[in-house]
Structures are given as C-alpha cells and as structure tokens.
Amino acid sequence: xxxxxxxxxxxxxxxxxxxxASLSVPVTPTHTLLLDADPVAADPVAVKREAxxxxxxxxxEAYDRLFALIRDDAAYYERHEPLxxxxxxxxxxxxxxxxxxxTTGRLIPDRLDAKLEAMMAVGVDExxxxxxxxxxxxxxxVQAVRDYRLRLRELIDSFLSDMxxxxxxxxxxxxxxxxxxxxxxxxxxxxxxxxxxxxxxEDLRRGDELSAEEQQLWASCREAGTPPxxxxxxxxxxxxxxxxxxxxxxxxWDNEYGHEDVVLPDFRAGRRLVSNAEFLAFVxxxxxxxxxxWSEEGRGWLHYTKARHPRFWVERGGxxxxxxxxxxxxxxxxxxxxxxxxxxxxxxxxxxKETDENVLLPTxxxxxxxxxxxxxxxxxxxxxxxxxxxxAPGNINLEKFASSCPVTMFPQGEFSDVVGNVWQWTxxxxxxxxxxxxHPLYDDFSVPTFDGRHNLIMGGxxxxxxxxxxxxxxxxxxxxxFQHAGFRTIVEQPGNEATTAGSKLYETDSLVTQYLDFxxxxxxxxxxxxxxxxxxxxxxxxACVEATMxxxxxxxxxRCLDIGCSVGRSALEFARFFSHVDAIDFSARFIQxxxxxxxxxxxxxxxxxxxxxxxxxxxxxxxxxxVEAGPRVLFMQGDACNLKAIYTDYDLIFAGNLIxxxxxxxxxxxxxxxxxxxxxxxxxxxxxxxxEEYTPKEKxxxxxxxxxxxxxTFEGLERTLAPxxxxxxxxxxxxxxxxxxxxxxxxVAELTAWRRQDAPSGTI
Numbered sequence: 140x141x142x143x144x145x146x147x148x149x150x151x152x153x154x155x156x157x158x159x160a161s162l163s164v165p166v167t168p169t170h171t172l173l174l175d176a177d178p179v180a181a182d183p184v185a186v187k188r189e190a191x192x193x194x195x196x197x198x199x200e201a202y203d204r205l206f207a208l209i210r211d212d213a214a215y216y217e218r219h220e221p222l223x224x225x226x227x228x229x230x231x232x233x234x235x236x237x238x239x240x241x242t243t244g245r246l247i248p249d250r251l252d253a254k255l256e257a258m259m260a261v262g263v264d265e266x267x268x269x270x271x272x273x274x275x276x277x278x279x280x281v282q283a284v285r286d287y288r289l290r291l292r293e294l295i296d297s298f299l300s301d302m303x304x305x306x307x308x309x310x311x312x313x314x315x316x317x318x319x320x321x322x323x324x325x326x327x328x329x330x331x332x333x334x335x336x337x338x339x340x341e342d343l344r345r346g347d348e349l350s351a352e353e354q355q356l357w358a359s360c361r362e363a364g365t366p367p368x369x370x371x372x373x374x375x376x377x378x379x380x381x382x383x384x385x386x387x388x389x390x391x392w393d394n395e396y397g398h399e400d401v402v403l404p405d406f407r408a409g410r411r412l413v414s415n416a417e418f419l420a421f422v423x424x425x426x427x428x429x430x431x432x433w434s435e436e437g438r439g440w441l442h443y444t445k446a447r448h449p450r451f452w453v454e455r456g457g458x459x460x461x462x463x464x465x466x467x468x469x470x471x472x473x474x475x476x477x478x479x480x481x482x483x484x485x486x487x488x489x490x491x492k493e494t495d496e497n498v499l500l501p502t503x504x505x506x507x508x509x510x511x512x513x514x515x516x517x518x519x520x521x522x523x524x525x526x527x528x529x530x531a532p533g534n535i536n537l538e539k540f541a542s543s544c545p546v547t548m549f550p551q552g553e554f555s556d557v558v559g560n561v562w563q564w565t566x567x568x569x570x571x572x573x574x575x576x577x578h579p580l581y582d583d584f585s586v587p588t589f590d591g592r593h594n595l596i597m598g599g600x601x602x603x604x605x606x607x608x609x610x611x612x613x614x615x616x617x618x619x620x621f622q623h624a625g626f627r628t629i630v631e632q633p634g635n636e637a638t639t640a641g642s643k644l645y646e647t648d649s650l651v652t653q654y655l656d657f658x659x660x661x662x663x664x665x666x667x668x669x670x671x672x673x674x675x676x677x678x679x680x681x682a683c684v685e686a687t688m689x690x691x692x693x694x695x696x697x698r699c700l701d702i703g704c705s706v707g708r709s710a711l712e713f714a715r716f717f718s719h720v721d722a723i724d725f726s727a728r729f730i731q732x733x734x735x736x737x738x739x740x741x742x743x744x745x746x747x748x749x750x751x752x753x754x755x756x757x758x759x760x761x762x763x764x765x766v767e768a769g770p771r772v773l774f775m776q777g778d779a780c781n782l783k784a785i786y787t788d789y790d791l792i793f794a795g796n797l798i799x800x801x802x803x804x805x806x807x808x809x810x811x812x813x814x815x816x817x818x819x820x821x822x823x824x825x826x827x828x829x830x831e832e833y834t835p836k837e838k839x840x841x842x843x844x845x846x847x848x849x850x851x852t853f854e855g856l857e858r859t860l861a862p863x864x865x866x867x868x869x870x871x872x873x874x875x876x877x878x879x880x881x882x883x884x885x886x887v888a889e890l891t892a893w894r895r896q897d898a899p900s901g902t903i
Contacts, residue, residue: 169197169536171526171605172318173388175307184304191314192299198321198605199292201537202328204356206230207344208335208465212281214342220334222620229331231259231284233324234291239778240316240580245802245835247298250781251290255279257781261583277784295320307388310578318390319581325605326614332602333622336451336462345465359463359542360534363471366414366546371407371496371630372553374512378402379504382572383611389526394585395611397572401504407630408501408509411546411555412563413486415461418476421486422448432488437481440619449478450621463542473545475556475625480564480594480618483626490628500566501629503613506597509557510610516552525608533559534601536608543601543623558610562596562603562624569595569615577648583727583776586648588615590735596624651706651728652744657876658708659758673883679874680709683795683890687822688716690867690892695790700814702779703797707733707772711760713793714768721786723777730774736760737769748880780806787814791822796888798825799852800833804840805859812863815895821864824872824888827852856891864893 172194176183206226209215215227223229235256241247242256250256258279279287295317302313309315335343349357382398383391427447430438440446452459452470459470478486483500490498501509514521520532531538533549533556543560551557568591577586593615599608600623606612616622661678672678699717701710706729710722724730735742736759745753760766777783779794780803792815798804811821829842829852836843840855857866869891876884 169194169201169604170528171389171609172321173526174309174390175388183306187306187308187314188299188304191317192296195295195299195317195321196292198324198328199288201604202233202324202331203288204353205328205332205335207353208357209338210342210344210348214338215281216278217338217342219337220621223334225278226331226334227278227281227284228259229327229334230281231255231279231287233320233327234284234288235259236323237291237295237317237320240319241298243778243802244313244316244580246302246313246316247294251294252287253781254784255283255287257778257783260778260781261776308390315390316580319578322390322392322606325607328604329600329602329607329623332464336464340465340467343465356537357465357541359466359468360474360540360544360548362545362548363468364473364545366411366416366473369414369417370410371628372410374406374408374505374508376403376405377508377511379507379511381504381507382574387611389524389609389611390606391609391611392584392606392613393576393578393581394569394571394588394613396576397574399572401502403504403508404632406505408505408554409627409629410553412475412560412625412627413483414472414546415470415474415476416472418449418478418486419459419470419472421489424489426485426489429489432485432492434481434484436618437485440479440481446482449476449482451477465541471545473547474543475546475561477543477561477621477623477625478564479621479624480616480626483564484566484618486626487628496630497633498628498630500564500626503565503567503595503597505629506557506563506565507610509554513551513554513557521551521558521610524610531559531608533557535559535599536604537602540601543625556598558598558608559601559603560598560625561600562614562622563598564624564626565595565597567595569593569613577728586728587731590731592617594618596622600624648728649747651732652746653876653878654706654729655732655742655744655758656746656756657874658706659763660756660877662758662763673875673877674885676873676875676885678708679872679888680795681712682872682874683709683793683822683824684712684715686868686870686872686890687791687793687820687892690820690822691716691791695816695818698789698791698816700786700789700792702777702782702792702794703800704733704774705729705795707736707774709793709795710772710774711736711763711765711768713791714771715765717791718771720772721789722772722774723779723782723786724774725776725778727776730776733772733774736763737772737774739769746877754880782810782814788816789814789819790816791820793822795824796826798823798840798856799827799829802834803838804834805838808856808859812860812895812897817895819895820867821860821893821895822890823856823893824890825852826886826888828886853889853891860893863895863897865896866891867894868892 172190177186180186215230216225218225238251238256239260242250299317304314379401380398381401383395385396426432427441433441448454451462453462453467460467461470487498487500510521525536532551534540534544535558546555549556549559569588571589595613595615602623607614658680661672696716697718699713699720701713701720701722704710704722704724707722710720710733714720722733732742741757741759743755743757746756748754760769779797780801792811801807815821827842829839840859841850841852843850869889871887872890873887878884
C-alpha cells in the first residue's frame with residue numbers, strides 16, 4: 140500500500156448539486172452546535188439561527204452523499220443485515236423523524252406524508268417489539284424518498300426562519316427538537332455506513348465512478364504495516380464522576396445527564412487498541428472453535444452465525460482480506476480489529492488464559508480515566524472536545540479517513556486512539572445516572588436499552604460526528620451487533636474489579652411506576668404476600684376485559700388490538716381469549732415493562748409511601764397466571780392517530796383511557812373502523828378528563844360548548860361513530876390510581892362498546 144502522511148486531514152467537501160447550494164455547506168469537518176450565545180455577535184439570536192440552519196443542511200447533505208454511493212435502486216431493498224431493515228428504511232427514517240417529533244410537540248400543523256411517516260417511524264429495530272417482517276411493508280420508491288427528503292429540507296428551513304428562539308437553547312426550545320433530529324440523523328449516518336460494509340461491492344459506486352469531491356470524502360487510509368507489540372501500562376486509580384452537567388454548552392441525549400461517582404482501583408490498560416494481528420492469533424489458536432472462551436450468550440451467537448472470524452474479514456485462498464466501506468484490502472495487521480462485544484469478551488478470556496492475567500474489557504469509567512490522562516498528557520488538546528477543537532486529535536469526525544487506520548497513527552499521551560479510529564466496547568451495560576429524566580418527545584431513545592443487554596461503546600469512530608464525537612456521548616448496542624467498533628483490554632487485580640450495572644430492570648420513573656401499580660398492583664409481591672386492592676376497587680384493566688368479553692362471540696376471537704396499551708396488563712388479559720393481540724402504545728417506556736414480563740423477566744419497581752420513603756414491588760407473568768398468554772401478545776410502538784397499514788382485520792379494538800389523551804381524537808375515530816373486520820367491536824373507556832396540554836380545545840369531542848350549548852363527550856363519540864357503528868353497551872367502571880400510601884385518585888371511566896355495521900371503506 141502507498142503510505143500517506145501520518146495524521147493528515149482532508150478538507151471539507153462542498154455540496155453543489157442540491158437546492159440549498161447557495162449555503163456553500165461543507166459536508167465535513169463539522170462541529171456540534173454550541174447552545175449558548177456567541178459573546179461577540181452583534182445579534183446572537185440571528186447568528187445562532189443561521190448556524191443551526193447550516194448545521195441542519197450540512198447534516199442532510201452528508202447523509203445524501205453517503206446514500207449516493209448506492210449504484211442501483213434495487214440494492215435499497217435487500218436485507219444486508221438480517222437484524223436490520225433494508226436501507227430504504229434508513230434513507231427515509233431520519234427525515235420522517237423531524238416531522239413526527241414536531242407534530243408530537245405541536246410545533247407544526249400538518250404532516251408531509253402521513254403514510255410514509257407511520258411506516259418509517261420506529262428505528263429501534265433490534266428491539267423485540269419492533270416488526271422486522273418485511274412482508275408487512277410496501278416500501279416506497281427511492282425517488283419518492285428523495286423527493287420527501289427535499290420537501291423536508293424546505294419545511295425545516297422555513298421552520299428555522301420563523302420559530303421562536305432564545306439563548307441558550309434548552310430542552311423546551313423548538314430548536315432542541317431540530318437538534319434532536321440533526322443528531323439522530325448523524326447517528327444513522329454511521330449505522331448506515333456499517334450496513335453498507337455488508338453490501339456486495341458491486342452494489343456501490345467506487346473508484347472512477349465517483350467525482351473528485353466524492354473520492355476525497357470517501358478516501359480510506361492507505362497506510363498499513365506490522366504493529367509493534369502491545370503492552371499494558373499502569374493507570375492510577377481515582378474517583379470518576381460520570382454524567383453530563385445540565386450547564387454543558389452542547390446538545391445531549393437524555394441518558395447523558397445526571398451523575399454517578401465510580402471508585403476505580405489502580406489498573407493497567409493496553410497502550411493501543413487490539414489490532415488485527417493480535418486478534419488473528421486468537422483466530423488461529425482456534426478461538427472461535429473453543430467454546431470455553433465464550434459466555435453463554437456468546438455461544439448462542441456462535442451456534443446461530445457459525446462465525447469463524449470477524450465479520451469484516453473475508454477469507455480467500457487461505458488469506459484474509461478486510462472489507463472497508465468501498466473496497467477490500469489485504470488484512471491490515473496494524474489496524475484495529477472490528478468485532479462485536481461477544482467476540483471481544485472471548486478474546487479477553489483467551490488472553491487471560493495465555494498470560495495468566497485478569498484480562499477484561501474496560502468499563503465506562505476506565506475509558507474516562509484514560510481520557511483524563513490523555514488530556515493531561517496532551518496539554519489540554521483533548522479537553523477542548525469536538526465542539527471547539529481546531530482539528531480532530533485522532534481519526535474521528537470524518538476529518539481524516541473514511542476507514543480505520545493503524546493503531547499507532549494517533550498517540551494521545553501514552554495511549555493511542557483514546558478518541559477515534561473505532562468505537563471501543565466496554566463491559567458496562569448502559570443504565571441511567573442518578574437524576575435521569577426522559578425527554579418527553581423521544582422517550583424511546585434510551586429507556587429500551589436499560590435492560591442489561593446493551594453495552595456502552597466509547598470514544599467514537601472515523602465517521603462519528605456531532606454528539607457522537609463528544610466525550611459525554613453514551614451509545615449502547617446489543618452485544619451481538621456490529622458497529623465500526625473494536626476494543627482495548629485492561630488488567631485488574633482479581634477480586635478488585637470495578638463494578639458495572641446489573642441486568643435486572645428496576646423501574647424508578649415516577650409515571651411508569653404509577654402505571655405499573657395501576658395495572659399490576661393487585662398481583663405485586665409485598666413482603667411475600669399479594670397487594671391489597673385499594674378501597675376494594677377491582678383492578679381496572681382486568682375489569683375492562685371482563686366487561687368486554689361477553690360481547691365478543693366465541694367464534695370471533697382471533698385478532699385483538701389494544702391501542703394505548705400502557706404497561707400491558709389489558710393486552711395480556713385479552714390474550715387469555717384471543718389467538719393474537721397487537722399491543723401498541725406511543726411510549727416505549729411503558730412498552731418495555733410489558734416486553735420484560737413477556738420475556739419471562741421480573742419487573743421491580745418503587746412506590747412512594749411518604750416523603751422520600753418508598754416501598755418495593757415485584758411482578759411477573761407467573762404471579763399473574765399469564766405465562767401461557769404472554770407469547771400471544773406483540774408489543775409495538777405507534778401513534779394511534781397515524782398507525783401503519785398492517786394493523787387491520789381485528790375482531791376487537793380496545794382503547795383504554797386513550798381518547799382524551801390524543802392530539803386528534805376525531806382523526807383516530809374516523810379511521811379506526813377500517814381496521815375492524817365485519818361486525819368487529821370497538822371498546823372505548825375514558826373518564827373524559829380533557830386537557831389542552833394533550834388535546835387542543837377545538838379538537839375535544841365534548842366537555843365544551845358549541846354555539847353556546849353544552850356538548851358531552853358521549854354525544855361527541857356518538858356523533859363521530861354513528862355513521863359506521865351501533866352502540867352496544869354503556870357502563871361505568873371505577874378505578875383508583877395510587878400517588879402515595881395515603882393519597883389516591885379515585886375516578887370513574889365510562890365504557891362504551893360500538894359494533895361496526897358497514898363494510899370497510901378501503902382507505903387503509
């Protein structure tokens with residue numbers, strides 16, 4: 140290979156082929172936007188508004204440039220990674236994200252394409268409640284998505300010009316939602332590039348097919364050789380404070396805020412990332428065949444995949460080549476190996492046997508200790524962090540290469556690649572810090588990963604930009620997943636290892652715990668006994684099911700939809716009677732509890748008793764006597780007012796205490812009939828507590844005056860449903876929600892049951 144000058148960066152590539160070319164937006168390098176005002180700006184708000192606008196278009200342009208590498212539209216629809224959607228999903232998903240969040244926040248009045256925005260909404264496709272059955276999707280054309288992305292840019296460009304803006308930008312600002320969309324798209328810039336490494340090379344434009352600008356943007360490193368021996372260097376123990384301060388000047392995801400203090404004993408850490416040469420020794424020693432090095436989870440992955448070497452190695456004629464984004468090259472022995480966490484753990488176990496040392500993956504705190512030392516050794520060069528550094532101190536931020544590079548190329552003090560080159564797996568399952576709060580517009584970013592199955596990756600890779608390249612970034616993936624990720628090893632004294640978070644789901648979010656008790660409190664364990672029903676009022680979800688099932692004929696109990704399922708009790712109770720139940724809620728926080736129960740886990744939660752005192756509760760499907768019903772429920776995230784077309788042909792649709800919490804209840808009601816089969820039953824419960832924080836007053840079904848006359852919600856329901864439904868039953872069902880041991884909310888919901896009378900309209 141032809142060597143390049145060590146550490147040489149590349150200039151930004153200027154876009155010139157889109158409607159916003161007048162911005163002269165460089166695709167790279169890019170720095171995260173600062174939230175506070177420029178102290179020397181004459182008009183700080185105008186300057187920040189324009190900076191945000193440019194940051195947005197720069198992000199879109201970089202994303203379009205990546206997807207422009209795909210040669211043929213047909214390749215967008217292939218499943219190159221079995222556990223992820225085809226690339227057509229990832230081409231559209233970041234764009235619809237903006238509209239879905241702005242709509243949810245009631246910041247824009249109209250959608251661009253409701254069908255596309257429903258289909259492409261859920262991106263956490265490794266989670267058990269996401270639907271990876273491609274037969275359920277009628278994917279749009281690539282050109283339709285290109286057109287949508289341009290319309291989205293016009294929409295956001297206009298929105299940025301008119302939105303209210305005060306500085307510094309905070310969680311409540313409309314600008315925060317735009318930053319959320321920008322940083323979300325930058326995450327998918329990286330994850331999409333990983334999937335492209337799994338595509339056949341002939342599906343990608345390469346070499347002379349690329350313009351000079353593209354060749355510069357996507358040029359990989361050309362330097363490779365034989366690495367020097369790695370070594371473990373001593374690192375002094377210390378107390379590490381983890382967490383991003385609320386006063387930080389950059390955007391952060393919810394899991395980054397809060398704090399936790401970790402006491403680290405002295406340890407030793409690898410001077411460099413584990414190289415291909417080091418990992419090759421493990422492969423040649425039979426590391427993939429000797430299951431004693433692998434965890435139980437790792438052995439399951441081995442049996443499933445039949446892997447014999449890292450995913451991005453290709454064996455040809457007894458030799459290995461490495462697949463990069465746009466090429467295959469002879470295995471570069473001094474580049475970092477790129478593996479999943481299970482492979483990294485197995486290597487550590489093999490190294491421990493070979494060296495008789497306690498070899499482990501580092502924890503999150505170990506990485507921060509190494510960064511602290513690198514900052515001190517480089518006289519603060521790393522301390523500037525990505526938002527303000529004049530030049531990247533390593534192979535990161537798309538400033539150096541479009542590939543990894545030798546593990547010796549970027550020393551940062553005594554250690555190399557503390558920041559950049561490839562992400563570094565840790566043994567730390569991601570968990571919230573003390574003081575964690577969920578952002579109300581994106582509650583499914585972090586919470587679904589707090590299950591003990593997602594390990595943190597630290598340090599960023601060559602294509603990590605925006606928030607990903609900040610020291611405060613916290614991203615986690617399932618241990619069997621691939622990113623541009625490798626690892627560093629550490630050595631700790633046996634019995635003196637730094638601790639990591641456990642794997643049990645322990646719910647402390649006050650709203651979720653309140654609803655867990657509302658749904659499951661009658662079956663929660665309290666000191667070995669069952670909880671008493673508050674004031675003798677029956678469990679509400681179960682009472683609703685008992686009231687509903689006599690209206691459903693025995694021969695019409697195939698498919699049920701529980702829309703607004705919350706933490707899942709009613710869905711699980713309906714599954715006693717139905718062959719299949721789709722359980723949908725807008726909140727991933729709620730769904731997670733149902734999924735955890737369904738998977739056989741125990742959900743632990745805290746209830747406030749008085750002041751700061753709490754009581755512990757535990758629930759499981761076994762205790763609920765719902766073990767057999769559990770597998771018949773499919774938990775999914777969705778918007779009741781914009782459901783995917785696949786949700787149809789139900790015998791029963793149950794909307795429990797949902798109607799007065801929708802942003803457009805009439806829209807929901809006018810379309811729900813098409814999702815029922817002939818003679819299907821729609822059951823609605825609600826205490827009719829209309830609030831403008833959930834539903835604009837002009838969209839209330841009742842509880843207000845029209846032309847001076849009072850209109851009740853039942854009258855509004857009847858008026859909206861009458862053309863297609865006949866009222867079957869109307870009754871009151873009381874419920875109690877516990878706030879503390881001595882404070883409860885007592886309410887009465889009205890249950891109305893409506894049977895569909897007409898044929899479907901065919902609008903789904």
